[in-house]
Amino acid sequence: MATPAINIGIEEGARAEIAGGVSRVLADSYSLYLKTHNFHWNVTGPMFNSLHTMFEEQYTELATAVDEIAERIRALGEPAPGSYSEYQKLTAIPEETGNPDANEMLRQLVRDHETVARTAREVFALADEAHDEPTADLLTQRMQLHEKTAWMLRSMLE
Template sequence: MDIDIGMKQDERSEVAKGLARVLADSYTLYIKTHNFHWNVTGPMFNSLHAMFEEHYTELATAVDEIAERIRALGEFAPGSYKAFAELTSIKEETGVPEAKEMIRQMVEGHETVARTAREVFPTAEKAGDEPTADLLTQRMQVHEKTAWMLRSMLE
């Protein structure tokens, strides 16, 4: 059945392509955050362990919302490690860094997702895609606030 939501097919595809990048960054950050939650050590263990759990729980909800928006636009959402690795801008951590380095990498990751969302925003805006623009605005707010709070721990 054809999709008739007031956006042309090419506009929907272009927005979905951008959202796929936001999804890949978000999912990669989710995995990294979960890794750090499991493996953090040191004097900040308790607070970071709990904080990272809050963050990955929020990200788990976010990736579902982003993927569902891609589907509502009539495209398939990427859903494999390979696809995410090709689309993400976030560097994978293969080791277990010290707690302060984990925090630094989390700041970097949240800022990356915010930048990617900001890059996609004009495409959604140009297409008159208010639901995607709203979703991107919400994601930018969450990631910018989280980056600020994490950055404050390093000062």
């Protein structure tokens, strides 16, 4: 028996385009998750305890978010990317292979949270145009979270 066609009120081409954009949000989010987890493990200095705890809260939130983002891609009828090589092609988050000091970690995370917010904002326009409210809602929530997190991290640098 054939699998029923997806009929959620969004045309197939628009669904594929939106899912492609959401895949970029997923790649950015997963890359940020990995970087934040790395910084959690490797932070040192006088702010160790507060940053270690804060980074854990942030990567835990991101772990939940990547699952929700991937599930939205699936609901749109497309496969969710799930490999490092796919994420590397899709992400705008630069990889950190060194061991920066705590202030540089904060600077990078500010930049990276703002990057995810910008990616989500770009994709929001596609979702909005297609009247894809569930995706638009997800993206709105992600923008709000990443903008707030960037503000909190930036405040620690003042």
